[in-house]
Amino acid sequence: MELNVLNADQAPATAEGCSASACGSSNDQMSHLPDSIREKVQNHPCYSEEAHHYFARMHVAVAPACNIQCHYCNRKYDCANESRPGVVSELLTPDQAVKKTKAVAANIPQMTVLGIAGPGDPLANPERTFETFRRLSAEAPDIKLCVSTNGLTLPMHVEELAKHNIDHVTITINCIDPEVGAKIYPWIYWNNRRIRGKAAARILIQQQQKGLEMLVAKGILVKVNSVLIPGVNDEHLKVVSKIVKEKGAFLHNVMPLIAEEEHGTFYGVMGQRGPTDEELQDLQDACSGDMNMMRHCRQCRADAVGMLGEDRGSEFTLDKIEAMDIDYDAAMKTRAIVHKGIEEELAEKQLKRERLAGVKVPSGPVAANKSFRPVLMAVATSGGGVINQHFGHATEFLVYEASGNGVRFIGHRKVDQYCIGNNTCGEKESALAGSIRALSGCEAVLCSKIGYEPWGLLEDAGIAPNGEYAMEPIEEAVMSVYQEMISSGKLDAESELKKAEV
Template sequence: MTIARARPALPIADLAGAARPAPANCRFGGGCGEPAPLPPEVQAKIANHPCYSEEAHHHFARMHVAVAPACNIQCHYCNRRYDCASESRPGVVSERLTPEQALRKVLAVAAEVPQLSVVGIAGPGDPLANPGPTFETLELVRRAAPDLRLCLSTNGLALPEHVERLAALGVDHVTVTVNMIDAEVGARIHPWVLWRGRKVRGEDGARLLSERQLEGLAALAGRGILCKVNSVLVPGVNGEHLVEVGRTVRRLGAFLHNVMPLLSAPEHGTHYGLTGQRGPTAAELEAVQRACEGGARVMKHCRQCRADAVGLLGQDRHAEFALAALPAAPAADASAARAAHRGAVERARRGEAAARAEALARLAVAAPARAARVAVASKGGGLVNQHFGHAREFLVYDVDRRGARLVGHRKVGQYCAGGDGDDAELEQVLAALSDCRAVLVAKVGRCPRERLAGAGITPVVEHAFQPIEAALLAWFGGLAERERAVGGERALGAP
């Protein structure tokens, strides 16, 4: 497969402006082109997958089983440390598993976590560089828990020769990490690949990797397997180039593009971390993500999970399910509990859809130019249901009369621990939410309420325990009505 050369680069600051403008009927604001409606069979595949559906991540859990230790490429952002339970980043695990141990763990988690809908293999190396244990694990889980979806993440080097087997096993979600389609860019990210027993270095290795990735993507699409492409944004290396990556992978049939920030803290021990390569700012990440939109689906809710992650996104419970802590007896079949949870979610979805429709109807009179950026504290379930002081992250949305559009999530230190507030952590939270007009929470104390208000951020508790989007739209509608009542003609301002 021939790889197209990248188009001329744009500065990151200009990327958002390069994105396709929003059509008049776009449900979202901020320059996104609304993707075409999904066919029913595709909607069914993603409905309960927390990584492939932004809405599903509020309700459903995933689990990664670490059965694939070896890797066939080197990435400057990767260091697969073993037994680093306090870290949450790709490639990190606390225990490596055999396929039999993986099945035992899957069944134990499934018995305790009725939200579990997906079992995936994401390392700690590359699953397809370890085809024996990877496929044995997938086969064991498919037989023991056929209602759980199977998922796999790969760098794509060995993907083309395994597509048929993945399809035969019923793996209908595959994530491929694609950081470049230009070998010159790729050589700055991937110094070598291991191909047929030898290391291929520099641009030759990057070119080979890209060719294999694109061939694999096309083959996945040809077999009806949904493919998500992960791209790590490395400022000064591939930031501008990722727009071309997005165009290319969409043309080959990728369903979703996930542009993730580089994690490069020195303590991670990666090449980038040790050489001072910085990660992107929140503004830089958002600019590239917006530039990759324009009719495409771009993931905004990724948490860059560990290779042994368990639970809802952002609420990793892997430490609860260490092998030593698993019950000695095989776990009982919990498929009925999972089915009951799916039924409850469907009922909740119908209620959320009705609440959203009602809120949108009330917003019809709002000025088209009005918009606001709003943060939400949520601990799951798609609700505004977390105390401000307990939040370790906030979901951030852009809201206008057409709906609420997820921008991303902002990780913060927990402000309130043991009943005491930490001023330093509060300063960090205020900085993280500095571009937000309001923050919707279940509860907030007097001191942080005053500090938020002083920073120009309105703390809102009136919509506690409501569905997130309906709460956002109700707050936005109330704000528009108050401004209209006092004759205010000023727009809320672009976030």
């Protein structure tokens, strides 16, 4: 049986009557969401780009088995320095997972979300997964519960997911065409037998689409993850995005393939390359339209702990948790105070944003009747939505685009930390060169501090370092720098012509 694709005018509504085309998780769109949806999204770091600056998440690795094989996946253990899906240091029982969750929530009060995402597929391990959810629903009711799945057995578990008040489900959907799927999935395990090729892909696709429809009908928010594999599904993902939007998905997250040979995946061994930053951004832009795109994903480990972009898992190993004395009732009171403070800060920022709405570029003779090209800028931040990190301490930079339409988040660029006390000179030089390469395409980098050596090398690379906006809100600082570029003539008609010639 072939997949029955919906037409645009057949698209069902998402949860609570919010259509897929109307919903969104960006700052501007949040204010238009129904209260019930906004409540689900506003403190979820994966569903809201703004929330990821303030709120933390964690994953518990209780699901070791998987029912499909992906060419980009290799589930690994004890890889503390490797950050990608499927990697864990400790496999947990449900009892251990509950203890760890409560320990993390008590020590990181801004943690709002607990997800089960592996190292296999949570719904291929239903007993372990749902026992964990049952316990946490009763013992830690202030934590949002999420699950991430390949979708093969999703339809048979939708009722159970809804029963445990799981409001967020992520489905990895890389294709809707079995021809494409056969290049990504060598086999699935279905009805007690291994199925290969297009037949396997066809079953997986049908189950994913059926599960998506059932979740939306239950009012559960669905995020769709897709791995961008150049030459395999890059163009096809535009169709995928259109279809999942029509069927009511809340958010689409197009992620780059991780295919380094050392990870031991089929794609890595066979030399399949990952996408460039430009290719990823172009595809995300092509898929966006009125579909909500997630651009702040960090492709987290299956046991990640902390803010997106950081991993504090080593602080919460089983032996350390056993030594902790956790009063979770008291911790919940502290967490409520912290969450309220963050929410008040975000509300204040939204009011300020609304007051400044429409103020995009300076008025007067400098900007009159001119349309200025967009500019990419990199930002060093350790969280909180402000510029608060030294250039040399960054392990990633957030990239924003400033234009006459305002500021939008583009994505992140991972780098090796430049300033480490015991680095040898050669290692520091290599890390610095790597950071500058990672910032290709950016015209400015905003940080709290920066040394003389990287300052000069950045300027040589055509990237303007800027330390003048330390502790300032990111989007306001980016727009201020953009306005300065316009006012100084760096984006005048002559420079536009030179840029086009280059």
